[in-house]
Amino acid sequence: MDYTGLIIVAIRCVFMLVFILSFLPVLIWAERKGAAFIQDRPGPNRADLWGVRLAGLIQPIADVVKLLFKEDVTPRNVYQPFYKLAPIIAMSVALVTFAVVPLADVIHIGGRDIPIQVSDLDTGLLYILAVASLGVYGIMLAGWSANNKYALLGGLRSSAQMISYEISMGLAVGVMFLLFGTAQLDDMVRAQGANPLGWGVASVPGAIAFLMFLVASFAETNRLPFDLPEGESELVAGYHVEYSAFKFAMFFMAEYVNMVVAAGILVTLFFGGYQVPFVSTETIVNHAPAVAKIAFGGAALVLVALGVVAVARYRPGKFGDNRDREPIVVAVLLWVVALGALAVGFLPGLVPGIPGYTDLTMGTILATVLQVGTFAGKVAFFAWFFIWVRWTLPRFRYDQLMRLGWSYLLPIGIFNLVLAGVWVLASSRWSL
Amino acid sequence: MFEQTMFYLFAIVSVIAALFVVAGKNPISCAIALIVTLGALAGVFVLQEAHFVATIQVLVYAGAIMVLFVFVIMLLNLGPEDLEKTPRFSRLKGAGGIFAAAGAALLAWNFVSYAARAARVGPGFGGLAQISQKLFTEYIIPFEAISAVLMAAVVGAVVIAKREL
Amino acid sequence: MVSTSHLLILSAVLFALGMAGVVIRRNVIIVMMCIELMLNAVNVSFVAFARQLGSIDGHIIVFFVMAVAAAEAGVGLALVIAMFRHKSTVNLDHVNLMKG
Amino acid sequence: MEKYLWAIPLLPLLGAGINGFGALTGALSRRAVNIIACTVVGIAFVLACLVNWELAQQAGHGGAPQLVSTWFEWIAAGSFSVDAALLVDPLAGVMLLVVTGVGFLIHVYSTGYMAHDPAYARYFAFINLFTFAMLLLVMGENLVLMFVGWEGVGLCSYLLIGFWFTDTEKAYAGKKAFVVNRVGDFGFLLGLFVLYWGLKEQGIDATLSIVGLREIVGANAISGAVITTVCLLLFVGATGKSAQIPLYVWLPDAMAGPTPVSALIHAATMVTAGVYMISRLSFLYLQSPLAMTVVACVGAATALYAATIGLTQFDIKKVLAYSTVSQLGYMFLAVGLGAFSAGIFHLVTHAFFKACLFLGSGAVIHAMGGEQDIRRMGGLRAKIPYTYWTFLLATIAIAGVFGTSGFMSKDEILAAALAANPDYTLVPGWLLYSIGTLGALLTTFYMFRLVFLTFFGDFRGGKDLEHHVHESPWSMVVPLIVLAALSIVGGLMNVPEILHGDERLHHWLSGAAPSVARVDVVGHGAEIGLMVALQVLILGTIALAYRMYLKSPAIPQRAAKVLGGVPYRLSYHKYYVDEIYDTLIVRPLHSISRVFLWGNVDVKIVDGSINGMARVVRYASDLLGRLQTGQLNGYAFSIVVGMVAILAYVAVK
Structure with missing residues (x-):
């Protein structure tokens, strides 16, 4: 057995876990802040660590601490095994989906091809569809094992909704199969290329598939406007009505993980995945020094500017305690990062001792960093889109x-599949 | 070695879960046990280089068929208490068990000697490309027939289950 | 590498379990699940033989078996729902209209 | 022209379809029905004329004129094949003209006659369908297609006789016609089977095509016994369709249908199908003198026999019906003698004058408001002059007064009888001649009796009816006039040689149906003498009828008494043939059916065995049903047991 290989897999x-989980607090913060922004109120702005509030970013930490230390109430009449299993299923399935x-x-390092x-x-x-379809068990089992009418109704609704929208999702994904001629996500992203005009969304069937996928992913993640399984105004809290403390937190996190996963797949299929717009991997590797200077120099500039903005908001004596110093702390932090x-x-x-960007390995690492950053940025945008929709559309x-x-969706999807077939044929015939 | 270990693991899990399916008290438990069996078998398929089949196993069986089962069980609200009124097993449980065991023993006895080694398979065996290639050329007629079967099943299910037409 | 006979024995055991379930269970949904179990047992042997013979056809048959299983489950569960609506039970003992 | 041959039969079929649609939905106005029905037949007539023109052209170039049009292969079974094909030779051409021409006139007449009938569209659908079937019969290239037409005309005849089916008696008449025809058709069908079997038996590629048969017969390939059997069986069919002894009984009853139907189907066209069939298969019949003789004798007997019944009937249409039977007898006499052209000639002329007579009687009945009994008529001469004159002219023609078409055709037949060829006719010719002559005189008598009773003397129908009498509309009168004119001058198409004619029809048909009667066996002088004598007798008979029915109406009663009443009663009751058939055939059949077939065979054997089977099945299923517990687990268990058993067998082996 190749132990180095195993270690690399573990890494x-x-x-991957770190990538997803680090999104969670930011998303929770964005959700609360975004809701507040849309509802024209300040949102969370009180929780602080030594006076640093980071515009409410500290609030998620407080939430987690609260949920961890709350009493984990287990109602008497629940069916224990599944009651305990359900949140684990929900969370783990959501995470596993992202694997591909x-x-x-x-x-390419040391004679190995390491996919990120x-x-x-x-x-x-197909793996994504398969694993995503398992996500419903968490909700169904939660709903059923709670031995509660509301929870059961939530579970029923969820399962029916998931089955229904999985078909549309499958059809949308099938269109992408056709357009790219592969089911391997890596190949798909490579096929899309760095030019935004080659991305999945930039063709008629691709655009239709994108809209379908978007709608279906709202349903799959059980978020507004399709949050009927929880529907707090109808079913109290739906399938997780009997959950509390950390089990509830797992459902809560699962929802956000699902969001990230949905956004990630969306980006991968339709928006060029990790591709930096107009800059292909080869370009980055070949012109690594210049790219590094532009990218990191630009980032430093932005960070410095943000620090200046923060300093400009310094109002001594406004609160009369540590919070007064917050802008300075933030600015210093930003400048330190900019220096880095x-x-x-x-x-x-x-x-000496550190090879320059002209070195192939360094160039590759640079490309990877930039691409992960780009990917994170795209995912963040679509995650924000999810939040945006949630707070503006009714159920x-x-x-x-x-x-x-x-x-x-189903008829449109079928039509679109046919259209995609024609499209592929036509583009191979007349090289569109 | 790794492969063998994994195979025995999956095989044991699947058999134990299957026993749960057959003997379980609660329909939901049975369904979940069956999902575990199916998952374990998907693992077995992966070990046999049947990647596509494994994926489809999860997608179709675990993701669709079993969701349907669980959905129906929940829809009919079949709890364990329903089963307490009547015994779980039919009158034939003794004879059925014995005959099934005899069947398994006979089948296994036939198979024990079947120790031929597997052929060496090339890269991409059991992958999407190979299967699609065959499915849309040699097996195109059964493939289309299957779509007709599924269509008929959809119509039939709607007609049967609809309260009034 | 696992020899084919191991897989075949696994298949036989699962098949027999499914068979026993069909014979001894009274709950029609569980009977149907046991039928799925039997189908899967068969799938195992198909996959095993596909590997042994180095031919992909076994996988394709598994694919077809799954499609048929899906159709069967759909219609079967519809029947269960219809039956439950009439008799308020899923116990096979109470469904004996076809008794001679 | 071959291309358009199919249009001739298919046009009336189209008309039948459209009118049938109209009859079912009521979507067509009477006017539309009229136009469609008459137009299709009219166009068919024009096409028939063109076909004959084409044939004449061909004949001009020498050789046997003939048009064949094959549409598709209809039946293919091994080496045996039947095409949907039409064959038109001069014989069929003449027949075509009669069917479409007279048919067209009768269609036109019908528009007037049926104007007030509610089932107007249905009537025209049927009569168009009949035209189609008749044309198929005439033009069919093989016996199978001919048989289709043969059955088709029978069906239409049934439909039209029972046209007013709400009247039980009329419906019964239709049924009778159908059943009697079935007897004949069965003979026809058997004839076809025997022919096919006979050909196979002698190792010949079986064909039922007329052209093919002609070649096979020409090569003397079939044995005489088979031919005789086939001819006699086909003749059974002919007696059924053409109302000859012994199957004539349906025709008088067929008068229950609308009068134009009687004119078209039961006088001009369908009933002549037998004559046409024999002429068409003349090459076959000429191989069998026995069959020829049987045909001739049956024809002669029918001619005389039906005439004697006609003497005493009082129903205007019944008289004409028996007259038709009698005239058909003449035609069979002619074809039986081998004088096919004479038979066809009489067929044509008879179509003219008998159609005219029937249409005239229809006009009379129309005028009398439905009254058909000539004892209640009289003196209609002045009230309906057109009808009277046309009727009179047609009567003169049928009586065979010198110069008319009837004279020409009957004279031809009698001459043929006199000069019968002993190779083909096994009875002495003079006997047939005498019977024919007697029949002709009787015909003259009863026809003039009919004219005198109907149109002369005083009206005997009562005051109310007298006011009702009126002339028919033009649509009815014009066909009458045309047909009356044709009755008089129609004979010119075949003026006998003895009158220095050129016998055009005879020559025209010589290729398709060559005549074998030796016309020149008697000297010209003797022939002219006999002709003159016959004319004198005919005129005398007219005078006798005039005296008996106009001058002193008491004579008939006295005559009836003088003759002891028995012959009169026999004639009046049609020799009790219907009753005899009833006693000999219908009732025994009834009792056998009721007592033996129904009471024993059906109830005890058929029903008994079926009930017994049911009982056995029930007991058996009671036993087997015990196995069916309704428990799914049990069923599954039985499968498992079986599977384990098989596995055990495999393992042990």
């Missing part, structure tokens, strides 16, 4: 939801 897994999504191009993803399965897209960015961008090659009625799924 890949950990990296590439975060960056393949790295857990597994570059041949049947990647400058160092990363300009020092390699100058300092669908259940029959409307079903009608949308079966009577509109």
Whole structure:
């Protein structure tokens, strides 16, 4: 057995977990802040660590601490095994789905090809569909084992909704199969290329598939406007009505993980995945020094500017305690990070012992970093889009939801599949 | 070695879960046990280089068929208490068990000697490309027939289950 | 590498378990699940033989078996729902209209 | 022209389809029905004329004129094949003209006659369908297609006789016609089977195509016994369709249908199908003198026999019906003698004058408001002059007064009888001649009796009816006039040689149906003498009828008494043939059916065995049903047991 390989796989897994989980607090913060922004109120702005509030970013930490230390109430009449199993299923399935999504191009180091993803399965897209379809068990089991009518109704709704929208999602994904001629996500991203005009969304069937996938992923993640399984105004809290403390937290996190996963797949399929717009991996590697200087220099500039903005908001004596110093602390932090960015961008090659960006390995690593950053940025945008929709659209009625799924999305999806076939044929015939 | 270990692991898990399916008290437990069996078998398939089949196993069986089962069980709200009124097993449980065991023994006895080694398979065996290639050329007619079967099943299910037409 | 006979024995055991379930269970949904179990047992042997013979056809048959299983489950569960609506039970003992 | 041959039969079929649609939905106005029905037949007539023109052209170039049009292979079974094909030779051409021409006139007449009938569209659908079937019969290139037409005309005849089916008696008449025809058709069908079997038996590629048969027969390939059997069986069919002894009984009853139907189907066209069939298969019949003789004798007997019944009937249409039977007898006499052209000639002329007579009687009945009994008529001469004159002219023609078409055709037949060829006719010719002559005189008598009773003397129908009498509309009168004119001058198409004619029809048909009667066996002088004598007798008979029915109406009663009443009663009751058939055939059949077939065979054997089977099945299923517990587990268990058993067998082996 190749132990180095195993270690690399383990590292890949950990990296993936870190990537997803680090999104969670930011998303929770964004959700609360975004809701507040849309509802024209300040949102969380009180929790602080030594006076640093980071515009409410400290609030998620407080939430987690609260949930961890709350009493974990287990109602008497629940069916214990499944009651305990359900949140684990929900969370783990959500995480596992991400395994095939590439975060960056393949790295060639030391004679190894290391994909920046857990597994570059041949049947990647099918894997996503397969594992995503398991997510419903967490909700169903939660709903059923709670022995509560509301929870059961939530579970039923969830399962029906998931089954219905999985079909539309499958059809949308099938269109992408056709367009790219592969089910391997890595190949798909490579096929899309760095030019935004080559991305999945930039063709008629691709655009239709994108819209369908977007709608279906709202349903799959049980978020507004399709949050009928929890529907707090109808079913109290739906399937997780009997959960509290950390079990509840797991459902809560699962929802955000699902969001990230959905956004990640969306980006991968339709928006060029990790591709930096107009700059291909080869370009980065070939012009690594210049790229590094531009990218890190630009980042440093932005950070410095942000620090200046923070300093400009310094109002001594406003609160009369530590909070008064917050802008200064933030500015200093930002400037330190900017310094770090400058160092990363300009020092390699100058300092002995560290190879410069002209070195192939360094160039590859640079490309990976930039691509992961790009990917994170794209995912963040779509995650924000999810939040945005949640706080602006009202909830669908259940029959409307079903009608949308079966009577509109399904026929459109089938039509789109045919269209994609024609499209592929036509573009191969006339090289469109 | 790794492969063998994994195979025995999956095989034991699947058999134990299957026993749960057959003997379980609660329909939901049975369903979950069956999902575990199916998952373990998907693992077995992966070990046999049947990647596509394994994925489809999870997608179709675990993701669709079993969701349907669980959905129906929940829809009919079949709890364990329903089963307490009547015994779980039919009158034939003794004879059925014996005959099934005899069947298993006979089958296994036939198979024990079947120790031929597997052929060496090339890269991409059991992958999407190979299967698609075959499915859309040699097996195109069964493939289309299957779509007709599924269509008929959809229509039939709707007609049977609808309260009034 | 696992020899084919191991897989075949696994298949036989699962098949027999499914068979026993069909014979001894009274709950129609569980009977149907046992049928799925039997189908899967068969799938195992198909996959095993596909590996042994180095031919992909076994996988394709598994694919077809799954499609048929899906159709069967759909119609079967519809029947269960219809039956439950009429008799308020899923116990096979109470469904004996076909008794001669 | 071959290309358009199919249009001739298919046009009336189209008309039948459209009118049938109209009859079912009521979507067509009477006017539309009229136009469609008459137009299709009219166009068919024009096409028939063109076909004959084409044939004449061909004949001009020498050789046997003939048009064949094959549409598709209809039946293919091994080496045996039947095409949907049409064959038109001069014989069929003449027949075509009669069917479409007279048919067209009768269609036109019908528009007037049926104007007030509610089932107007249905009537025209049927009569168009009949035209189609008749044309198929005439033009069919093989016996199978001919048989289709043969059955088709039978069906239409049934439909039209029972046209007013709400009247039980009329419906019964239709049924009778159908059943009697079935007897004949069965003979026809058997004839076809025997022919096919006979050909196979002698190792010949079986064909039922007329052209093919002609070649095979020409090569003397079939044995005489088979031919005789086939001819006799086909003749059974002919007696059924053409109302000859012994199957004539349906025709008088067929008068229950609308009068134009009687004119078209039961006088001009369908009933002549037998004559046409024999002429068409003349090459076959000429191989069998026995069959020829049987045909001739049956024809002669029918001619005389039906005439004697006609003497005493009082129903205007019944008289004409028996007259038709009698005239058909003449035609069979002619074809039986081998004088096919004479038979066809009489067929044509008879179509003219008998159609005219029937249409005239229809006009009379129309005028009398439905009254058909000539004892209640009289003196209609002045009230309906057109009808009277046309009727009179047609009567003169049928009586065979010198110069008319009837004279020409009957004279031809009688001459043929006199000069019968002993190779083909096994009875002495003079006997047939005498019977024919007697029949002709009787015909003259009863026809003039009919004219005198109907149109002369005083009206005997009562005051109310007298006011009702009126002339028919033009649509009815014009066909009458045309047909009356044709009755008089129609004979010119075949003026006998003895009158220095050129016998055009005879020559025209010589290729398709060559005549074998030796016309020149008697000297010209003797022939002219006999002709003159016959004319004198005919005129005398007219005078006798005039005296008996106009001058002193008491004579008939006295005559009836003088003759002891028995012959009169026999004639009046049609020799009790219907009753005899009833006693000999219908009732025994009834009792056998009721007592033996129904009471024993059906109830005890058929029903008994079926009930017994059911009982056995029930007991058996009671036993087997015990196995069916309704428990799914049990069923599954039995499968498992079986599977384990098989596995055990495999393992042990």
